Amino acid sequence: MGYVLNQICFAYDQKQVFENLAITFKKGYFYGILGPNGCGKTTLLDLLFNYHRPNKGHIVFHGKPINTYSRQSLSQLIALVPQDFDIQFPFLVDEIVMMGRYPHLPRFSRPREEDISMVQQVLKKTGTWKLKNRMITELSKGEKQRVVFARALAQDTEMLLLDEATANLDIAHSLHLLELARKGVTESGKTVIAVFHDINLAAMFCDKIIFMMNGDVFAQGMVNQVLTSENIKSVFHVNAKIQFDTETKTNQVIFKRAYEHDN
Amino acid sequence: MSENIRKAQHTIISPILILIMFTVMLFLVIISVSCLGHIEISWYQVVKIIYANITFQKEVLAGFDDVVTVVVWDVRLPRIITACAVGGGLAISGTIFQGLLSNPLADPYTLGVSAGAAFGASLALLLNVGFMGGYSVPLFAFLGAGATLMLVIFLSSSTSQLSSHNLILSGIIVSSILSAGISFIKYIADEQVSVIIFWLMGSFASKTWTDAILVTSILIIGILICLFYARDLNLMVLGHRTAAALGTNIRTITLVLLITASMIAAICVSVSGIIGFIGLLVPHMMRSIVGPDNRILLPISMIAGALLLLTGDTITRAILPHEIPIGVLTALIGGPFFCYIFRKQQLERGTF
Numbered sequence: 130m131g132y133v134l135n136q137i138c139f140a141y142d143q144k145q146v147f148e149n150l151a152i153t154f155k156k157g158y159f160y161g162i163l164g165p166n167g168c169g170k171t172t173l174l175d176l177l178f179n180y181h182r183p184n185k186g187h188i189v190f191h192g193k194p195i196n197t198y199s200r201q202s203l204s205q206l207i208a209l210v211p212q213d214f215d216i217q218f219p220f221l222v223d224e225i226v227m228m229g230r231y232p233h234l235p236r237f238s239r240p241r242e243e244d245i246s247m248v249q250q251v252l253k254k255t256g257t258w259k260l261k262n263r264m265i266t267e268l269s270k271g272e273k274q275r276v277v278f279a280r281a282l283a284q285d286t287e288m289l290l291l292d293e294a295t296a297n298l299d300i301a302h303s304l305h306l307l308e309l310a311r312k313g314v315t316e317s318g319k320t321v322i323a324v325f326h327d328i329n330l331a332a333m334f335c336d337k338i339i340f341m342m343n344g345d346v347f348a349q350g351m352v353n354q355v356l357t358s359e360n361i362k363s364v365f366h367v368n369a370k371i372q373f374d375t376e377t378k379t380n381q382v383i384f385k386r387a388y389e390h391d392n
Numbered sequence: 393m394s395e396n397i398r399k400a401q402h403t404i405i406s407p408i409l410i411l412i413m414f415t416v417m418l419f420l421v422i423i424s425v426s427c428l429g430h431i432e433i434s435w436y437q438v439v440k441i442i443y444a445n446i447t448f449q450k451e452v453l454a455g456f457d458d459v460v461t462v463v464v465w466d467v468r469l470p471r472i473i474t475a476c477a478v479g480g481g482l483a484i485s486g487t488i489f490q491g492l493l494s495n496p497l498a499d500p501y502t503l504g505v506s507a508g509a510a511f512g513a514s515l516a517l518l519l520n521v522g523f524m525g526g527y528s529v530p531l532f533a534f535l536g537a538g539a540t541l542m543l544v545i546f547l548s549s550s551t552s553q554l555s556s557h558n559l560i561l562s563g564i565i566v567s568s569i570l571s572a573g574i575s576f577i578k579y580i581a582d583e584q585v586s587v588i589i590f591w592l593m594g595s596f597a598s599k600t601w602t603d604a605i606l607v608t609s610i611l612i613i614g615i616l617i618c619l620f621y622a623r624d625l626n627l628m629v630l631g632h633r634t635a636a637a638l639g640t641n642i643r644t645i646t647l648v649l650l651i652t653a654s655m656i657a658a659i660c661v662s663v664s665g666i667i668g669f670i671g672l673l674v675p676h677m678m679r680s681i682v683g684p685d686n687r688i689l690l691p692i693s694m695i696a697g698a699l700l701l702l703t704g705d706t707i708t709r710a711i712l713p714h715e716i717p718i719g720v721l722t723a724l725i726g727g728p729f730f731c732y733i734f735r736k737q738q739l740e741r742g743t744f
Contacts, residue, residue, distance in 0.1 A: 180636045204639030211633050217494050218629050218684035228627060232639045236623060277634075284638070 130156040130191055131320060132177060137186035139172060146172050147183070147344045156287075159314045160322045161331035161352075164341035165365055170324040171212065173341070174290045177322065178207045204232035208284035210294040214277045219264040222276050226252060226261075229283030248283055254309060255279040256302070270297045278306050289313065291323035295330070303327075307334045332356055332379045340364045356380040407688040410681065414695040421699060422476065426468050428710035433460055441465055471596045473604035474663060475705040475718075476698035478596075479670055481611045481660040483697025484690055486671030487678075488618055488653035491625045491686055492646060493556040500657035500671040503563035503650075504540045507570035509661040512536020514577045514588050529591065530662040537658030540566055545650065559650075594665030594719030596705050603663050614656040615694055621645050622686040629684070667719045669726030670697050676733065 132154040139147040146169045154160055162170050175181040176188060179195050188195040195203070208229070216225075229251075230244040240248075252258045257279050260272060268276065274297045281289060289310060295303035311334050313319040325331040331338060332352050339349040342364050348355045353373075361369045361382065368385040426438045437456070441464045444452040453461060485500035493502065501507070515521075516532035524531055544566050548558035574592075578585050618625075624645045627635040632642050657671070674697040675689065682688050704722055708715050 175633065178637050180633055200636065200641050201639045204637060207637065209634060209637035211631060211637075213631055214634070215631070216629050217496055218491075218679065220626075220629065220684050224683075224685065225630075228630065228638060231623060231627065236620070277630075280630075290637075 133187075133189040134176070135187050135189070137176065137183045137188070139176065139181065139183045141172075145344070150186075150345060152339065152346060152349075154320065154322060156320050157314065157318045158320060158336040159311060159334055160320075161335035161338045162322065162324045162341060163326075163328060163331060163338060163364070164347075168341045169344045170341060171292055174209070174292050174322070174324060177290060178209055179203055201232060204284070204286075206286050207288040207290060208281040208286040209290045210278050210281045210292060212292045212296065214273055216265050216273070219266045221261070222257060222263055222265055222268075223248060223252065223261040225265050225276055226257075226280050226283050229280040229285075232284060247285060251279045251283045255282065255306065271299065271302065274298060275302060275306065282309065287319050289319060289321045289323075291321065293324050293326060296326065303330060310334070328356070328361070328382050332381060333377050353380050356382070407682040407685075407692070411688065411692050411695065414692060414699065418476070418695055418699050418702075421702060422472055425472060425702065425706040425710070426464055428706060429463070429468060430710075431460070431463055433464060438464055442469070466601075470601045470604045471599045471705070471709070472702060474599040474607055475596050475702045477604065477607040477611050478660040478664045478667065479674075479697040479699070479701025480694040481607065481614065481656045481697075482667065482671040482701070483674035483678075483693040484611075484615055484618060485653040485657040485660070487675040487686065487690055487693045488625070488649050489671070490675055491628060492649050492653070493560060494629055494631075495556060495560070496676065497672070498560070499668075500653065500660075501567075501666075501668070502560060503544045503654060504567040504570065505537045505654050505657045506661055506666045507567040507574070508540025509533040509537040509658060510592055510666060511540075511570045511573050511577075513591055513662075513665075514574050514581075517584055517588050517591060518577050518581050520584075533662035534658050537654065537661060540570065541651070541654045541658070545647075590717065591665050592719070593717030594667045594722075595715075595717055596664055596709075597715065599663070607659055607663050610656060610659045611694075614652050615690065617652045618649065618690055619687070621649055622690055625649065625686045626684075665717075665719055667701070667722050669722045669730065670701055673726050673730050674700060676730070680733075680737075 132152070134150060134152045137147050137150040138145075139150075150173075152173075162173065164170055172181065176183060179188075179198070179200075182196060190198065191206075198206075226248050227240060227244070230240060230247065234240065234244065252261050255275055255278060257272075257275050260268065260276065265273060265276060274294070278294055291310065295306060298306065307330065310321050310323070314321055314336075323331070323335070335352055337350060338352050338355050340347040340355065340360055347364055348360050356371060356379075358369050358371050361367060367387065370383045370385065371380050372383060373379075374381045423435055423438055423442075427433050427435050437460060440452060441456070441461055444450060445465050482500050486498070489498040489500060489502055490496055510533070512532040512535050513529050515536070516529045521528045521532065544559065544562045547562035547566070548555070578588055581588055624635070624640045627638050627640050628642075628645070630638070636642055660667070674693050678689055678693045678696055682692055701718075701722070704725070705718055708718055708721050
């Protein structure tokens, strides 16, 4: 169960992103994807919900090729928190979160009792309850991102894709939302595949980490096995010290300045 | 401020009620403007004439002056219905374009539909095409609009997606080429130039039942297609990736709605000439009243567009001493009004 990607090739018009990529994601784990800008992290997520289709190779989702699923049925199984959420029209926050219920509702039907209570639950859980009657266009970037996160949770899927979902959030909200995602994995057996920039956040919440470089997997495995200063040096070209934190029981990274002797 | 207004409307007056109120208002306005004109006719007579013609009970009209019947049923009502249908059509077309392109400043003419129609019509007028009688010019206008749309879609479609930036840019390029073409046609048209200019400014004078029924039926088909996809159009505001993750087939919906909205706009322009600002203004005004949910915004914009254009046409037909082109009137009233609401919204948001 989960994803199996095999011999994936993908290119945007001229630019080759993946040449022979192979990854397996198993159900019930929190995956963190780390890598430098432009290495194909977001494109990988796009392949995982069939937004882009690979030029060659197969993506098998729960034992069936992903392109045999209808958009509707995929949207009941996979939710996405995107990086970009520039919303031009003044929808109310609870209207936006209710959009997460659309995949479960026939085209012309009104929200059922369970949809309304699910939206209320999610608004409360994500701390966006007091924003619910405000217009999305009037919120700050961080508030918008929390609403978009809430919308993805309201979709109530077994698979959650996070594309730098906490990039605009302060540390308290980042920890809070990632904790919600983590709970879903630990308590309900859901799967999270998250693109991170913050390596320490990734280390705290993920079960497994995948380092990507130049459209390929550089290293993957359990957090404490792959989070090494050698891997960080190879992938990001940055010197770092790894410390084991006894409280979270994970490795944490302390970076060294690139040009210590410059001044 | 605006937030409180929206909130109040969500709880006190439901959008459905507003829609019903608008619809009732439209019917009342249709009847009352049928009374206005060179000959004053009482509303009682108007209602009777409409009733008699709809139910084919000519005996109801016994004792009526034939002139009154002809003026109401054959002269005023076709024009009134056409104005309503064109107003409604331009308004829903504008709503669709704004939603689809995620751009509140888009209107039915953003993709060059008006320039294409104007070019087609000018060409027909210049060459004096007459094989279809009075329908040659509208036909050429429609073909011009359709061809322009195809060209714009072709120009902007890359391998994967129809991006809104590409669509807007292609629309602007094609429009400016066509505008130059229209200028050239006017330049070489000699005595025909006044006919071309008059057509381009738009008019509902001497519209027949054929026009009214044609536009109305296209409008009904169009609004049904748009309403079918209205929920997906809501999702498009979240961005293409999110909309896809929520089960929307972006490419199909973009194409279907783009073609539907453009065809509605094309048929409106073909019948009435170029009437600006309705398609931009009405969705804006209605969005501030009922919110941006397209499932309710689309029908309410349609009714409001009909009301607005009918009012405009009545002003030029029956109130002003001389009829001025409706396209000029809507721009003269709509333009400053748009500046006003735009400014007000900016001040409310506190951003300049």
